[in-house]
Amino acid sequence: MRADCTRHAIPRSAPSWLSDLAGAWIFYTVLPAWPWPQPSFQRIARFAPWMGLLIGALQGLLWSCLSGLGWPPAACAPCVVALGIQLSGGLHHDGLIDTADGLGAPVERRLEAMEDSRVGASGVLALVMVLLLQVAALIQLGPQAPMVLCLAAFWARVSPLWAMVRFDYLRVDGTAAFHRDNARPLWDALPTLLAVALLAALVAPLPLLLGGVVAILVAQGLGRRLGGHTGDSYGAVLVLTEMITLLGLALFLPAN
Numbered sequence: 001m002r003a004d005c006t007r008h009a010i011p012r013s014a015p016s017w018l019s020d021l022a023g024a025w026i027f028y029t030v031l032p033a034w035p036w037p038q039p040s041f042q043r044i045a046r047f048a049p050w051m052g053l054l055i056g057a058l059q060g061l062l063w064s065c066l067s068g069l070g071w072p073p074a075a076c077a078p079c080v081v082a083l084g085i086q087l088s089g090g091l092h093h094d095g096l097i098d099t100a101d102g103l104g105a106p107v108e109r110r111l112e113a114m115e116d117s118r119v120g121a122s123g124v125l126a127l128v129m130v131l132l133l134q135v136a137a138l139i140q141l142g143p144q145a146p147m148v149l150c151l152a153a154f155w156a157r158v159s160p161l162w163a164m165v166r167f168d169y170l171r172v173d174g175t176a177a178f179h180r181d182n183a184r185p186l187w188d189a190l191p192t193l194l195a196v197a198l199l200a201a202l203v204a205p206l207p208l209l210l211g212g213v214v215a216i217l218v219a220q221g222l223g224r225r226l227g228g229h230t231g232d233s234y235g236a237v238l239v240l241t242e243m244i245t246l247l248g249l250a251l252f253l254p255a256n
Contacts, residue, residue, distance in 0.1 A: 016040065021047050028157075029055065030089045045164065045179045046188035048157040049195050055087045056153030060146030063138075073145070077138035080149060081131060095235020096130065097123030102232070103225065111170060114232050130243045137246035141253065148249045151203065155211030156242035158192060159219045160234040167223040170230050179234075206252065211245040218244065 014022075014037030023039035024047035025031065033039070059080040066076045085093060102114035104122030113120070138145050164179055199208050218241045223229050229237075 014038070016043075020044050021050075024048060024051055028052075028091075029087055031087070042178065042182040043184070043188065045161060045183065046191050048161065049154050049192045052153035052155075052157035053150055053195060055084055056150035058087060059084050059149045059153070063146050063149065067143070073139045073142045076145070077135040080138065080145070081134050084149075084153065092235035092238045093127060095232040096239045097127055098232040099123075099222070099226075099230075099236035100126035110226065111230070114230060130239055134243050134246055137243075137250040140250040141246070144249075144253055147203065148207070148246060148253070151199070151207055151211050151249070152242045152245040154195060154199065155215045155245055156238045158212065159215035159237040159241040160229075161188070161192065162216050163219040163223055163229045163234060163237055166219065168228040170226065170228040207249055210248050210252065211241070214244045214248060215241045 019037050019040035020043045022034045022037055023041040024044035026033050026039050027041060027044050028048055028051040062083050063076050063080050066079060067073075097119055098114045098116075101116065101120040101123040102110040104120060105113035138149075141148050160179075164183055196208070196212075215237075219229075219237045222233055222237050222240075226233055
């Protein structure tokens with residue numbers, strides 16, 4: 001009996017994918033860290049879409065709770081957008097601001113402008129416009145907002161993965177380079193494909209596929225304009241994909 005108790009008291013090593021998932025939880029959300037296993041951060045990008053599903057589901061839950069209390073869509077929309085920013089720590093919106101500032105600078109100074117800690121007018125305007133469009137789309141979606149929030153948050157986190165595979169990383173010493181350096185594209189696609197299969201069982205094809213098209217086009221478009229990607233532009237393609245997916249589904253799905 002004592003031997004059995006001793007054996008159970010010794011923590012077993014976790015599979016590498018589970019440690020990476022624990023790392024993704026810490027890196028992509030501000031939710032409390034897991035007590036076990038020890039997180040690893042080398043290959044966390046492959047689990048980013050799953051973290052998007054989690055954040056979208058929490059946003060959808062908040063929408064449903066507020067709606068149940070009698071709040072109209074115009075009041076629910078800003079709250080769920082704010083929750084999404086809070087859950088991600090504002091990391092990606094900071095990237096959007098820096099990328100917009102870079103695109104507003106001369107070509108030869110784009111990377112320098114993106115590195116500058118000061119916020120320029122282009123970045124402020126980009127953030128304001130994105131938030132307004134997200135709120136407008138959610139108001140239009142109404143009761144369908146919880147489902148669409150999950151889809152938009154999921155595909156938003158697929159877009160940087162496409163950017164990592166398709167484009168060079170522009171900074172030699174950039175802090176986000178480890179995502180690309182440790183990537184194994186074929187194996188890393190597996191968790192995302194599993195999530196797509198899960199969503200396919202729950203959602204009609206058009207809403208599901210629209211976000212995938214948007215994710216690829218946004219990553220491609222911004223990558224070609226910049227000549228590659230940085231950590232900031234990874235955040236920018238995420239936020240832009242989320243916003244465009246929300247808008248697209250607000251246009252295509254019938255209003256209730």
